[in-house]
Amino acid sequence: MKTITIRRPDDWHLHLRDGAVMEGVIGDTSLHFARAIIMPNLVPPVVTTADAQAYRQRIMAALPQGHRFQPLMTLYLTEHTDPEDVEQGKRSGLITAMKLYPAGATTNSHGGVRDLDKVMPVLERMAAIGLPLCVHGEVTTPEVDIFDREAVFIETVLDPLRRRLPELKVTMEHVTTKDGVDYIKSAASNLAGSITTHHLIINRNAILVGGIRPHYYCLPVAKREHHRLALRAAATSGDARFFLGTDSAPHVDPSKECGCGCAGIYTSPNTMSCLAHVFEQDGALDKLEAFVSLNGPQWYALPLNEETMTLAKQDEAVHFPVKRHTGAGAITVFDPMFPLHWAVVDQ
Ligand SMILES: NC(=O)N[C@@H](CC(=O)O)C(=O)O
Ligand SMILES: [Zn+2]
Ligand SMILES: [Zn+2]
Incomplete structure (x- = not known):
């Protein structure tokens, strides 16, 4: 049987939510992943170090028995964020990154940033103390077509910001376009990008052909095929600037x-099986570990995980639950629309 053993992976962009949903989903991540950057877009959002401390405690309390998992906390940047609180959160080891949501760009982002000038003091402090900024990179201007919002964001917001504050470390999250991939590759330093599992697998046809399919709708929305291919090439290249x-x-x-x-795709249960499939298909299984276990910690200056994970390719297709049932209701699990044969057999 074909197998592959890699260092235990991490997830550098994850929504755990809170309450009954969190209790229902957390085990799908903590079963396979050692650490995850936890998004702060709760209602109300996680805006202060005290909020993050309390949220972290709720996460640890919801962790299934026997699971080892380290949540890496983020703060939701607002126009009222206090640089002192941010610095204190970073120095205490609690805060791994700040999260920039342009106001109105995505789920629970209405409290996000409207005017970057107002958050420059926080960004300057972050640059000084080496705290990365994680960015949802889409403009919200109504005139800009939703399929162009990432490319326009790079040109009109991200690049000017990076020129203004080159010392700031920026993670361009969930990159969905060739423009994003090319922009990251063109940067000499202080820029990296995360890529999702689903954007390596679907293009916009998945959402719209044969009927409207809400479980393939997320933001940034999946783009044309040539963008997906650019993401695949970046993820499977081993380039240290791209990670899961x-x-x-x-x-x-x-x-x-x-x-x-709502926008959002639930991929935690079968992400590792999907990724092994994708990397094998592209003849790049030897690059899987870089994408899921090496490049992220290197970017965030964190130690590599010492534990390992083994995946094995089964003759029969591996079946994942279609739904994850939680105390708040059922959540549909991502269907890659092809049979999965890779399974995590040891972790
Ligand atoms: N990706 C999504 O489609 N949705 C995310 C928000 C986000 O990451 O933009 C969510 O919180 O549901
Ligand atoms: Zn997200
Ligand atoms: Zn986002």
Whole structure:
């Protein structure tokens, strides 16, 4: 049987939510991943170090028995964020990154940033203390087509910001375009990008062909095929500037299957099987470990995991639950639309 053993992976962009949803989903991540960067877009968002401390405690309390997992906390940057609080959070070891949501760009982002000038003191402090900025890179200007919002963000927001503050470390999260890949590759330093599992697998047809399929809708929205191919090439290249951030984003089915469905795809249960499939398909299984276990810690200046994970390719297809049932309702698990044969057999 074909097997591969890698260092235990990490997820550099994850939504765990809170309460009953978190209790229902956390085990899908902590079973396979040693650490994850936890997104702060709760309602209300995680804005202060004290909020993050309390959220971290709720996460640890929800962890299934026997699971070893380290949540890496982030703060939701607002126009009222206090640089002192940020520095204290970083120095205490609690805060791994700050998160920039342009106001209105995605789920629970209405409290995000409207005017970058207002957050420059925080960004300058972050640059001084080496705290990375994680960015949801889309403009929200109504005139800009939703399929162009990432490329326009790079040109009109991200590049000017990086020129203004070159010392700031920026993670361009969930990159979905060739423009994003090329921009990251063009940067000499202080820029890296996370890529999701689903953007390596689907293009925009998955959402729209044969009927509207809400479980393939996320933000940034999946783009054309040539963008997906650029993401595949970046992820499987071994280039240290690209690493996994699943952006696994659970929403209960009624919030997805309705007249105005939420953005987000739930990939935690089968992410490692999907990725092994993708990397094998591209003849790059030897680069899987770099993408899921090496490049992320290197970027965030954290130690590599010492434990290992083994995946084995089964003759029969491996089946994952179609739904994850939680106390708040059922959540549909990502269907890659091809049979999966890789399974995590030891972790
Ligand atoms: N990715 C998504 O489609 N949704 C995320 C928000 C985000 O990461 O933009 C969510 O919180 O549901
Ligand atoms: Zn986002
Ligand atoms: Zn996200």
